[in-house]
Amino acid sequence: MRRSTRKLIDRSFSGLGVMSIVLMAAALLVILAPIFVRGLGAIFFRGTVEFRRMQLEQFERGSRAAVEEETAAAAAARAPVYRMLAEFEEELSAMAAEERRQYAGQLREVRELVTELLGPAPGTPAPVLPRDQYGQTRWDRARFKLDLLLQRTEYDYSDAARMGREVRVDRARDFAGTRLEPLFDYLRAHAREMLRPRLTAYLRFLTDAPLDSHFFGGIWPAILGTLYLTLGAMLFALPMGVISAVYLVEYAGQGRLISLLRTCVSTLAGVPSIVFALFGLAFFIHSLHVTPGKSIIAGSMTLAALILPTIIRASEEAIRAVPETYKEAALSLGAGKWRAVITVILPASLPGILTGTVISMGRAAGETAPIIFTAAVSVGKAVELFQARFWEALAQPTPALPWNIYNLATEHEAVDEIRHVQFGMVFVLVLLVLLLNAAAIALRARVARRLRG
Amino acid sequence: MVVTTPTFDLVVPERRADVRDDAPLEHPRIVAREFSVFYGRTEAVVKVTMNFPHGLVTAVIGPSGCGKSTLLRAINRMNDLIPGCRTGGELIFDGQDIYKPNVDVAALRQRIGMVFQKPNPFPKSVFDNVAYGPRILGIQERGSLRDIVERSLSRAALWEEVKDRLGDNALGLSGGQQQRLCIARALAVDPDVLLMDEPTSALDPRSTARIEDLIGELRGQYTIVIVTHNMQQAARVSDFTAFLYEGLLIEFDVTGKLFTNPGQKQTEDYITGRFG
Numbered sequence: 001m002r003r004s005t006r007k008l009i010d011r012s013f014s015g016l017g018v019m020s021i022v023l024m025a026a027a028l029l030v031i032l033a034p035i036f037v038r039g040l041g042a043i044f045f046r047g048t049v050e051f052r053r054m055q056l057e058q059f060e061r062g063s064r065a066a067v068e069e070e071t072a073a074a075a076a077a078r079a080p081v082y083r084m085l086a087e088f089e090e091e092l093s094a095m096a097a098e099e100r101r102q103y104a105g106q107l108r109e110v111r112e113l114v115t116e117l118l119g120p121a122p123g124t125p126a127p128v129l130p131r132d133q134y135g136q137t138r139w140d141r142a143r144f145k146l147d148l149l150l151q152r153t154e155y156d157y158s159d160a161a162r163m164g165r166e167v168r169v170d171r172a173r174d175f176a177g178t179r180l181e182p183l184f185d186y187l188r189a190h191a192r193e194m195l196r197p198r199l200t201a202y203l204r205f206l207t208d209a210p211l212d213s214h215f216f217g218g219i220w221p222a223i224l225g226t227l228y229l230t231l232g233a234m235l236f237a238l239p240m241g242v243i244s245a246v247y248l249v250e251y252a253g254q255g256r257l258i259s260l261l262r263t264c265v266s267t268l269a270g271v272p273s274i275v276f277a278l279f280g281l282a283f284f285i286h287s288l289h290v291t292p293g294k295s296i297i298a299g300s301m302t303l304a305a306l307i308l309p310t311i312i313r314a315s316e317e318a319i320r321a322v323p324e325t326y327k328e329a330a331l332s333l334g335a336g337k338w339r340a341v342i343t344v345i346l347p348a349s350l351p352g353i354l355t356g357t358v359i360s361m362g363r364a365a366g367e368t369a370p371i372i373f374t375a376a377v378s379v380g381k382a383v384e385l386f387q388a389r390f391w392e393a394l395a396q397p398t399p400a401l402p403w404n405i406y407n408l409a410t411e412h413e414a415v416d417e418i419r420h421v422q423f424g425m426v427f428v429l430v431l432l433v434l435l436l437n438a439a440a441i442a443l444r445a446r447v448a449r450r451l452r453g
Numbered sequence: 454m455v456v457t458t459p460t461f462d463l464v465v466p467e468r469r470a471d472v473r474d475d476a477p478l479e480h481p482r483i484v485a486r487e488f489s490v491f492y493g494r495t496e497a498v499v500k501v502t503m504n505f506p507h508g509l510v511t512a513v514i515g516p517s518g519c520g521k522s523t524l525l526r527a528i529n530r531m532n533d534l535i536p537g538c539r540t541g542g543e544l545i546f547d548g549q550d551i552y553k554p555n556v557d558v559a560a561l562r563q564r565i566g567m568v569f570q571k572p573n574p575f576p577k578s579v580f581d582n583v584a585y586g587p588r589i590l591g592i593q594e595r596g597s598l599r600d601i602v603e604r605s606l607s608r609a610a611l612w613e614e615v616k617d618r619l620g621d622n623a624l625g626l627s628g629g630q631q632q633r634l635c636i637a638r639a640l641a642v643d644p645d646v647l648l649m650d651e652p653t654s655a656l657d658p659r660s661t662a663r664i665e666d667l668i669g670e671l672r673g674q675y676t677i678v679i680v681t682h683n684m685q686q687a688a689r690v691s692d693f694t695a696f697l698y699e700g701l702l703i704e705f706d707v708t709g710k711l712f713t714n715p716g717q718k719q720t721e722d723y724i725t726g727r728f729g
Contacts, residue, residue: 254536325573329635332531333586333642334563343585344575451576452624 032430039427041140042420047200049074050119051137054216058130059208070196077193078118080186085111088180106174110183113149117142118194131215131414138420139197146191150184205424213379214408214421221382223428225296225398226365228383229375230436232300232394233307233364234357240304241311242353246341248312249319269309273369276306281373294397296383299375306370307360314356318349351448358440362433368402376403378411401429474707477504477693482646482676483528487542490523490532497523499700500542505646510668510677512691512708514684516728520700521680525648528678529565530558546646563590565646566639571655572631574623574638579606579615582623582634586642601641609637610667629660636667640675647671649679653686665690684724688712696720 049070055061088107092100119135120127127133136142152171155164172184187194208218244265252258280302284290290298322345330340346353377397385393408422409415481504490498498520505511513521523532530551532538543550551561563586574582583602592598602619606612611633615626623634632652639647649668653661668677668690681687687694688708695705696719704711704720715721722728 323573325569325571326575328531328534328567328569329573329575329638330585331534332529332562332567332569333589333638334559334561335585335589336559339589348576450622452622 035423035426035430038420038423039430042424042427043203043205044199044201045420046139046197047202048135048137048139048142048195048197050135050195051200054130054134054137057133058211058216059204061204074194074196075122077190080190081114081118081183081194082121084180084183084186085114088175088178088183091179103175103178106171107180109152110149110171110180113145117145117149130212131417136195137216139195141417142191142195142197146187150188206428209382210379210421213412214404214418215414219401219404219421219425219428221380222399222401222404222425223432224382225376225380225400226402226429226432228296228385228398229299229303229371229400230361230365232296233303234361236301236304237308237311237360237364238357241308241356242315242346244308244312245315245319245353246346248316250337250341250345265309265312269313273306273367276302277370277373280305280370285374291395294373294375294377295395296375296398297394299371299398299400302370302374303364303367306367307364310360310363311353311356314359315349315353318352318356319345321352322348348451351444351451354440354444354447358437358444361436361440365433365436366402366429368406371400371403376400378404378407401425401432405429477506477705480507481505482507482546483678484545485524485542486545488524488527488544489541490520490527491539491541492523492535493537497700498527498697501697501700501702503695503702503705505676505678506693507676508673509692510672510679510690512687512694513678513680513697514682514687514694514723515697515703516723517682519697521697522650524697525650525678525680526567528646528648529562529567530556531562531567533558559589563642564644565648566642566644567648568632568635568639568650568652570651572628572635574626574631574634576622576624578620579623579626579634580619583638583641585638590642605637605641606634608640608671609633610663610670611637627660629656629663632656632660632664633667636664640671644675646676646678649677651680651682654682661686684712696723698723 049067052062052067053071056064056067092103092107095103115121115135117135120133136145150171151168152174154167154169156167157164159165170184172181175181175183202218205218206223207220209220211217248258248262248265252261280298284298284301285293290301326344326348327340330344331337335343375397377399380397380399383393383396383398405422405425408418408425412418483505485501485503487500487502488498489496489500501524513524515521526532527540527544528546528551532540540552544552546561546565549556575585577585580598580602583605584598587598587601592601603612603616606615611630614630615621615634623631626634632655636647636652653664656664665686668679671677672692679687679691691708693705694708694711696703696711696715696717698719704715704717706716711720712724715724
C-alpha cells in the first residue's frame with residue numbers, strides 16, 4: 001500500500017471516529033434537552049391565583065392576607081363572566097322551546113369549560129375532589145383551556161371522498177345576537193386579570209406528597225421509593241454478585257457444569273425484564289412469602305435478580321484483571337486463598353467492580369417491569385424507613401418513579417391535565433441516575449488513585 | 454540478533470573460607486530425593502537429587518526452560534496454583550516431605566519465603582506491605598508491628614530510604630526499592646529459607662548491585678536459593694551452584710569449582726557460552 005493511501009485511510013478513520021462521537025453527543029442533547037426543559041417546567045412555571053389559593057388551602061403555604069386580597073381582585077374581574085351567564089339564562093327562559101334546546105347544549109359546554117378554567121362558580125357548593133375545587137393552576141394549561149372555550153372543533157365532511165377536515169369555529173358565532181356574545185371577547189381580553197399568572201418556583205414539587213392522584217402536590221414518595229428500591233437491590237445483588245464472581249474466578253474449575261453455569265449467567269443478562277417481574281412475583285411473593293403482597297423488600301429482590309448477572313460479569317472481569325503476581329505474593333507469605341481474596345484481590349479489583357455496579361444501579365433505578373407486580377403502587381404515602389418498626393416499613397409497597405411515569409402516561413384518568421408532573425418525574429429520574437453514576441464514578445476514581453499510589 | 458561465540462570472561466571470586474565442600478551433606482536444609490515435577494504429561498524437573506545447605510546461598514542456573522524456576526517454586530509449593538501440576542519423589546524440609554497430604558501449606562510458606570522475578574508489592578502503603586505477613590500470623594498490636602516493619606526494612610537495607618514515607622503507596626517506589634521492599638516483606642514473617650526467582654532480571658545494574666550486596670548480608674542468617682539467568686551473578690553471590698539442563702541436574706558443586714573446573718562437558722559448554 002502506498003504511503004499516501006495509508007495516510008488517507010488513517011485520516012478518514014479518525015474522521016469517522018470524531019463524527020460518530022459528535023453524532024452521539026448530538027443525540028444525547030436531542031434526548032436530554034427536552035427532558036430538562038419540560039421537566040423543569042414542573043418546578044418553574046407561571047402559577048395562577050388558583051395555584052396560590054390551592055397552596056394556601058391544601059398545604060397552608062403563603063400569606064393568607066395576600067392570597068385573599070388577590071382572590072378578591074380576581075373575583076372582581078370574573079364577576080362580569082358570571083353576570084353574563086346569568087343574563088343569558090334569563091334570556092334563554094324567554095325563548096321558544098326549540099331555540100332553547102339548540103342553545104342549552106352549547107351553554108352547558110361553555111359552563112363546564114368556565115368551571116374548568118376559573119374553578120367552581122361562586123355560590124355553588126364546594127366539590128369533593130381537590131381537582132374540582134380550583135380552576136387552572138398553571139398559566140400554560142389555562143391558556144389551553146381558554147382556547148377550548150373561545151373556539152370549538154368541528155369536522156367538515158362535505159367532501160365525501162376524503163376524511164373529515166378539522167375546522168375551528170368561534171363560539172362567539174354560535175351565540176351571535178344573544179347576550180352571551182360579548183362573553184368571549186371579555187374572556188379573551190381579561191384572562192390575565194381573572195387568573196393573575198405570576199412566575200412561580202415550586203421547588204417543593206420534589207418534597208411534597210401528591211394530592212388527588214398527582215393533580216396537585218409533588219413526587220416525594222416516588223423519589224424515595226426509587227431510592228429504596230435501587231439501594232435495596234444493590235444491597236442484595238452486590239455481595240451475592242461479588243461472591244459469585246470470586247467463586248467463578250478463584251475457586252471453580254473448568255468443568256462442564258461450571259461452563260454451563262457461566263453460560264447461564266450470560267443468558268440471564270439478556271432475559272427480558274418482564275420475565276424477571278413474573279419470576280419475582282411467583283418466587284419471592286407466592287412461593288417464599290417474603291411479604292404477603294407487593295413490598296419494597298420483594299421489589300428489591302426482584303431488581304437484584306435482574307442486575308445480578310451484570311454485576312457477576314463485571315466483577316468477574318475485574319477480578320480476572322488483577323495481576324496474578326498479587327495473589328502469588330499473598331500466598332507466598334502464608335496467606336490462605338480466602339485471605340488473599342479479601343485483603344489483596346478484592347481491593348485491587350474494586351474500581352472494576354464499581355463500574356459494573358454503576359451500570360446496574362442505573363438500570364435498577366429505571367426498570368419498570370420488575371416492580372409492577374412486586375413493589376410499585378401508583379398512589380401511596382412516602383415510606384418512612386426510620387421508624388420504630390423497620391421491617392414493617394420495608395414490607396410496604398411504595399410508589400416509584402419509573403412505574404409512576406408509566407402510570408401517568410397511560411393509565412391515569414386525566415393524562416393530559418398533568419403532563420407536567422410526568423415530565424417532572426422523568427427529569428428527576430434522569431437526574432437521579434446521573435447523580436448516582438457521578439457518585440459512583442467519583443468513588444471509583446478515589447479508589448483507583450489510592451491503588452495507583 | 455546474530456550470536457557469535459563469545460569469549461566468556463567469567464570473574465569467579467575467591468572461595469569463601471567458611472564454606473566446606475561437604476556443607477550440603479553435613480548441614481542440609483532442604484533435601485530433594487529423585488524429585489520430579491510434571492505439567493500434565495511433560496516432566497519439567499526430572500528426578501533431581503540434591504541438598505541445599507543450611508545458611509548458605511545456592512544458585513540454580515541453566516538455559517531457559519530447563520526447569521530451574523519450576524524446581525524453585527516447588528520448594529514452597531507455589532506450583533500448586535498451576536492446574537495439572539504434580540510431583541514425584543520426595544522434597545524434604547525439616548525432616549518432613551512437604552508434599553505429604555497432611556502438610557499445612559500456608560505454614561510451610563511462612564517458613565519458606567519467596568521473592569519474585571518482577572517486584573510485586575501490593576497496592577498498599579509501604580507499612581502495610583511489610584506488615585501483611587505478620588498480620589496473617591495474628592500480630593495486631595501496633596507497637597510490635599512497627600518493630601517488625603522497622604527490623605525487616607533495615608535487614609533489607611531499605612529503612613533509611615523509606616522511614617519517612619511508610620504511609621505512601623508502595624507502587625510509588627523505584628523498581629529496585631520495590632524489590633527490596635518485597636524482600637523485607639518476605640523477611641517480616643521470619644522465614645528459614647528465602648527463595649529468589651531471578652530477583653534482579655527486571656532491575657537496572659545499580660539496583661542489581663544493591664540486591665546482590667543484600668544477598669551477601671543475608672547469607673548466614675537464611676538459607677537462600679536463587680535462580681538466575683546471569684552466570685556472573687551466580688558466581689558473585691552463591692556458595693554452591695546447581696546446573697540444570699532439560700529438567701536434569703547436570704552438576705552440583707561448590708560455586709568456585711563449578712565455574713572454573715566443571716566436571717561435566719555440558720556445564721562447561723553452558724558457562725563458556727556455547728549454548729543457552
